[in-house]
Amino acid sequence: MKKLNVTIVDDDSGRSIILERALKDAGYEVVAILSSKDNLLLHIEKVQPDMIIVDLDSPSRDSLESMRIVTQHNPKPIVMFTNDTDDSMISEAINAGVSAYVVDGFNEKRIKPIMDVAIARFREFQALRNELKKTRNTLEERKTMDKAKGIIMDQRQCNEEDAYKILRNLSMENNKRIVEVAEQIISITGALNR
Amino acid sequence: MSLETQQHDQSNLEKQQLNIGFVPLTDCATLAVAKEKGLFKKYGLDVNLSKEVSWANIRDKLAYGMLDCAQMLATMPITSTLGMGGWKKETVTSLVLGVNGNAVTISNGLYDELKKLNPEFDKQRPVAADTLKQLIELKKVNGEKPLTFAHVFPASTHNYFLRYWLASSGIDPDHDIQLSVIPPQQMVTNLEANIVDGFCVGEPWNQSAISNGTGHVLITSHEIWNNAPDKVLGMNKEWAYRNPNTHKAVVKALIEAAQWVDMHENRVETAEIVAGEKYINVPVDVILPSLTGKYKYHQDGEIVDLPDFNLFYKYAAAFPWHSHAAWYISQMIRWGDLPDSLDVKNIIKDIFWVDFHRQVCTEMGLDCPVINTKSEGHHLQQWELFSDNHSILMAADTFFNGDTFDFS
Numbered sequence: 086m087k088k089l090n091v092t093i094v095d096d097d098s099g100r101s102i103i104l105e106r107a108l109k110d111a112g113y114e115v116v117a118i119l120s121s122k123d124n125l126l127l128h129i130e131k132v133q134p135d136m137i138i139v140d141l142d143s144p145s146r147d148s149l150e151s152m153r154i155v156t157q158h159n160p161k162p163i164v165m166f167t168n169d170t171d172d173s174m175i176s177e178a179i180n181a182g183v184s185a186y187v188v189d190g191f192n193e194k195r196i197k198p199i200m201d202v203a204i205a206r207f208r209e210f211q212a213l214r215n216e217l218k219k220t221r222n223t224l225e226e227r228k229t230m231d232k233a234k235g236i237i238m239d240q241r242q243c244n245e246e247d248a249y250k251i252l253r254n255l256s257m258e259n260n261k262r263i264v265e266v267a268e269q270i271i272s273i274t275g276a277l278n279r
Numbered sequence: 280m281s282l283e284t285q286q287h288d289q290s291n292l293e294k295q296q297l298n299i300g301f302v303p304l305t306d307c308a309t310l311a312v313a314k315e316k317g318l319f320k321k322y323g324l325d326v327n328l329s330k331e332v333s334w335a336n337i338r339d340k341l342a343y344g345m346l347d348c349a350q351m352l353a354t355m356p357i358t359s360t361l362g363m364g365g366w367k368k369e370t371v372t373s374l375v376l377g378v379n380g381n382a383v384t385i386s387n388g389l390y391d392e393l394k395k396l397n398p399e400f401d402k403q404r405p406v407a408a409d410t411l412k413q414l415i416e417l418k419k420v421n422g423e424k425p426l427t428f429a430h431v432f433p434a435s436t437h438n439y440f441l442r443y444w445l446a447s448s449g450i451d452p453d454h455d456i457q458l459s460v461i462p463p464q465q466m467v468t469n470l471e472a473n474i475v476d477g478f479c480v481g482e483p484w485n486q487s488a489i490s491n492g493t494g495h496v497l498i499t500s501h502e503i504w505n506n507a508p509d510k511v512l513g514m515n516k517e518w519a520y521r522n523p524n525t526h527k528a529v530v531k532a533l534i535e536a537a538q539w540v541d542m543h544e545n546r547v548e549t550a551e552i553v554a555g556e557k558y559i560n561v562p563v564d565v566i567l568p569s570l571t572g573k574y575k576y577h578q579d580g581e582i583v584d585l586p587d588f589n590l591f592y593k594y595a596a597a598f599p600w601h602s603h604a605a606w607y608i609s610q611m612i613r614w615g616d617l618p619d620s621l622d623v624k625n626i627i628k629d630i631f632w633v634d635f636h637r638q639v640c641t642e643m644g645l646d647c648p649v650i651n652t653k654s655e656g657h658h659l660q661q662w663e664l665f666s667d668n669h670s671i672l673m674a675a676d677t678f679f680n681g682d683t684f685d686f687s
Contacts, residue, residue, distance in 0.1 A: 124474065126459060144462035146335040150364055151433045151460035165335075165365055175366070179343045184335075 088114040089195065092134035094145050096120045097210075104138070104206045111202050121145040126152060129163075136196070137163065137186045138203050141179060154188050161189045166196065174200055183207045226264045233267035236274050289323025293522040296325045297529070300337050300349035303330055303559040304463060305482040305569055306377035306510050307350055309591050311552050313536035321535075322528040330557070333462065334432040335365070341515060342368040347522075348529060350376055351513035354607050356630045358434045359513070363616060369516035373632035373639070374530050376510040376537075378596045380569070380589050381437055381500035382485040383444065385477035386470050389426065390495045401495075401576075405502035405679040408448035415455050427457040429466060429478040436509050439610040440500050441479040447680045453614075470494050481509065482569040482589070483561055489575045490565055496576040498679065501587055504655075505675045506594060508603050519632075530639045537592035546570045587674060594674035595648050595664070599631040602652035605686035646671055656683035 091113050095101040098120075105115045116132045119125060121144050129137070133154060139146060152163045163186045166175060174197060178184060181204045187196060230252070237248035252270075256263040289295065297319075301307040310328055313319050319326040329346060331337050338359055340346045351372070357363075359370040385393075393400050393410050396417075400410035415426065428445075430437035442452045452458055461469055461478070467488045469475045478484075479500075488494040500509070512533065519526050540549050550570045554563040568574050572586035590596045604627045611617040633651045640647035649666040656678045664671045678684075 121462075121465075141336060141339070142332055144332040144465065146333040147432050147462055148460045150335055151458075170366075176343050179339055179345065184339070 088112070089136065089199070090114050090116045090132070090134045091199065092117045092119065092129065092132060092137045094119045094121065094125065094137060094139040094143055094149070096122075096140065096143060100140075100207070100210045103210060104203060107202050107206050108199070111198070113199060125149065129154065135188060135191060136199060138199070139184050139186065141182045141184045146184060149186050163187070164189045170196065178204055181207045182211065229264055229267045229271065233270045236270055286320070287322050287528075289528075291524045292323050292528060294347070294525045295323060296327075297347040297525070298327050298329055298345065299529075300329045300331045300340060300346040302332075302334065302337065302350060302463070304380075304510075305553060305559070305566055306380045306589055306591075307558060308540050308549050308553050308570070308589070309376055309533050309536040310350060311558050312540055312549060313532045315552050316536065316539065318532040318535050319529075322532045324525070324528055324532065326529075328557070334435070337513075338365055341370070341513065342366065344515075347518060348512055348514040350510050352432060352435050352437075353508040353511050353603070354434050354436050354439070354611075356511060356513045357604065357608060357611070357626070360516075360626070360630055361617065363611075364433050369629075370513050371516045371519050371630055371632055372511040372513050372599055373519075373526070373635040374512040374533060375508040375597050375599055376512055376533070376591070378506045378508050378590050379499070379501040379587060380509045381440065381479055381481045382496045383441060383477060383479045383498050384466075384470070384485045384488050384494045384496050386473065386475075386494050387492075388473065389476045401497065404498070406497045407680070408445050408450055411445075412448045412450050415450060419455075425456050426476040427459060427474070428452075429459050429461040429469065429475045429480075431463055431480055432460060434611065434616055436500075436507070436607070437479040437481075439607060439614075440503050442614060443610060444498060444503050444679070467491070467493055483559060483565040486568045486575065487561070487565045489568075489578050492578045496574075499574070499585065499588060501585065503679050504606075505677045506587065506590065506596065507606070508596075508599070511599065516629075526635070527639050527642070530636070531643055534592065534597055534639070534643065534645070537597055541590065541592040541596075543586075546572075590674075593672075594661075595671050597636075598648050599633055599636060600648075600651070600653060601627050601631055601633065602655050602684070602686045604631050605652070606655060606684050609684070652686050654683065654685050656681070 091108055093101045093104055093115060101118045105118060108115050116134055117128060119128055125145055125148055129152060137149060139149060149163060154161055154163055165186055178200060183203050185200060233252060234245055234248040237251050238245060252263055252266055255266045299310060301310050314326055314328050334352060337349045337351060338355060341349045356370040356372045359368050392414055396414055397410045428441060430441055445452050463480050463484050466478045466480050466484045470488060471493045485496050489496060539545055550563050550566040553559050554561055554566045569588045572584060572588055573582045574585040574588055575582055605623060608623050612619045637647050646669045648664055648671060655676050658676050660675050662673050664673050
């Protein structure tokens with residue numbers, strides 16, 4: 086059987102590279118990776134994909150929905166799945182932030198395995214991104230804490246350990262996260278020094 | 280004006296935390312104002328407004344429950360219910376979120392070509408597409424490639440308005456030109472790059488093209504057909520059945536917001552709100568012309584008074600008229616997007632919840648139309664809609680070409 090031609094439309098180049106590799110490993114041909122800034126009509130007409138996988142939050146989706154692909158002699162609309170697509174798969178896809186379009190008349194059975202790969206990669210990527218965000222937040226929080234401790238050390242003429250204890254006590258007394266207390270101290274000091 | 284924000288009883292609400300989707304366009308105004316002015320809160324709702332980049336996203340996230348309700352194109356509850364271009368999902372609306380609000384803008388190059396052909400072609404408004412038709416025929420004879428026009432979504436209000444305007448001058452939108460779909464925020468760039476020759480889109484994108492000198496507005500959607508609905512509040516039918524009190528609370532908050540926005544003195548503040556980062560995220564200067572009704576067709580042209588360019592409440596703008604829905608369906612049939620064998624009357628009755636709208640108005644002590652349909656195209660100026668104990672001031676409902684549309 087002919088290898089399936091898949092096109093990816095995603096503005097996140099990191100994610101599209103991961104997805105491309107995964108699809109290739111699974112035996113599919115990725116014929117193009119496009120972003121929403123490309124002239125999709127032109128590119129898609131040229132590469133004639135069987136299936137287009139697109140980031141759910143890509144502004145290109147409305148354009149894709151209006152397109153037709155000229156297969157052989159008759160133009161066929163690109164459709165979002167088909168009438169008898171498995172409902173739970175669509176729901177899962179939307180939750181993972183991935184959408185897809187196929188050329189009308191495309192065999193239903195061939196969609197599912199590709200979608201499974203895409204959904205898994207989008208999920209993985211989201212988890213990575215959350216992890217990164219968490220790390221970044223932790224770093225930010227540490228910086229905030231250090232700054233607040235510095236202010237306390239200056240004003241109370243105490244060492245870092247004591248400054249930390251003051252912060253911790255304020256946090257417990259006010260029933261607030263310690264980093265929130267630190268932020269408050271920084272903003273108040275900033276306002277007073279203005 | 281300050282708003283009365285004392286909280287209403289919320290004990291009967293089925294759901295208080297809501298996710299409401301919107302697309303960053305000027306006519307998301309009532310949603311933005313209801314949120315920023317505490318009106319959702321007043322009715323016991325904790326609303327997160329979720330900014331969506333595509334109408335397809337609005338449709339899909341609504342259908343699969345990631346959104347409770349959403350700003351939709353007025354045609355979308357019909358397309359979702361009938362499964363046009365996506366899966367079938369019964370969708371309803373009881374509230375119009377804005378009438379008018381779009382325009383047709385063309386590139387400087389195309390404008391110059393039309394001027395050359397007929398220097399007076401846009402002297403009289405509303406401008407018909409007659410000279411455009413001449414130019415298209417000329418291009419055919421000369422073997423030049425066809426013009427490309429863009430709109431925003433396959434079965435959009437914009438698509439049908441554009442087709443209607445073109446076809447009135449004998450242009451076949453399926454064969455004489457190319458029609459494509461481009462996201463609203465990319466319209467101006469595409470016009471500038473000559474990828475498209477013209478488009479039909481909502482604000483602020485026409486005025487944005489005017490302000491940076493990329494194009495000329497030929498006709499507004501208000502001119503094509505006065506006061507037709509463009510955006511509605513859509514929701515799944517099953518959601519509406521499950522959450523009647525929450526549904527009412529949302530509609531009440533939005534009607535109050537619409538009343539506030541439609542007071543002339545609040546339009547500048549409204550523009551400032553929707554221009555913000557959370558909403559459209561553009562300079563307020565490009566929002567102001569349409570919202571304050573000081574509109575420009577050309578960068579170096581005069582300012583034209585168009586007080587009705589964006590309307591939200593005035594002239595019963597929020598009422599989901601069945602005759603409006605019927606006209607859209609008539610256009611869907613005309614262009615082959617729907618078969619002509621449909622039971623239009625019952626479809627509309629199921630989707631456009633006029634009785635629910637009336638019930639909300641009664642509870643709020645507001646006057647509301649007692650009829651579901653009106654004759655379209657017969658009122659050339661303001662008129663009064665009478666019922667037993669009140670009358671409502673209505674606006675004109677003229678089509679630019681003098682057409683009439685009667686649905687009963």
